[in-house]
Amino acid sequence: MRKYGILARRKVACQTVFSVLLECALLGFVAANLGLIAVATKRYPPFFSQPGAHNFVLEPVLALLAYALAIVLTSRARAYSGKILCLRVAAWFAMRSH
Numbered sequence: 036m037r038k039y040g041i042l043a044r045r046k047v048a049c050q051t052v053f054s055v056l057l058e059c060a061l062l063g064f065v066a067a068n069l070g071l072i073a074v075a076t077k078r079y080p081p082f083f084s085q086p087g088a089h090n091f092v093l094e095p096v097l098a099l100l101a102y103a104l105a106i107v108l109t110s111r112a113r114a115y116s117g118k119i120l121c122l123r124v125a126a127w128f129a130m131r132s133h
Contacts, residue, residue, distance in 0.1 A: 058110045061126055065103045072096060 072092065082088050102125070109121040 054110065057123070057126065058106060061106050062103060065099050065106070068099050069096065072099075 072095065076082055076092060106125060109125060
């Protein structure tokens with residue numbers, strides 16, 4: 036009976052580590068995308084003189100910030116299995132939308 040308790044605690048610990056790693060990876064990808072956008076717009080200053088350029092840049096930046104907010108809010112969830120499921124769905128959705 037005690038062995039089952041130890042295995043159950045190890046499973047929760049592994050899920051916690053996995054969810055933290057997944058959260059860090061997703062936030063890292065969001066930060067990398069934002070950095071690439073910043074570098075690309077910085078390297079070509081006349082880009083913003085084109086019509087509609089601000090909207091062209093603002094749309095993905097706001098989407099990435101929304102993803103980051105969703106990741107942070109999901110990671111604050113109390114239930115481990117629900118948190119991992121939400122992070123997996125968020126990862127799938129982020130990969131499919133780009």
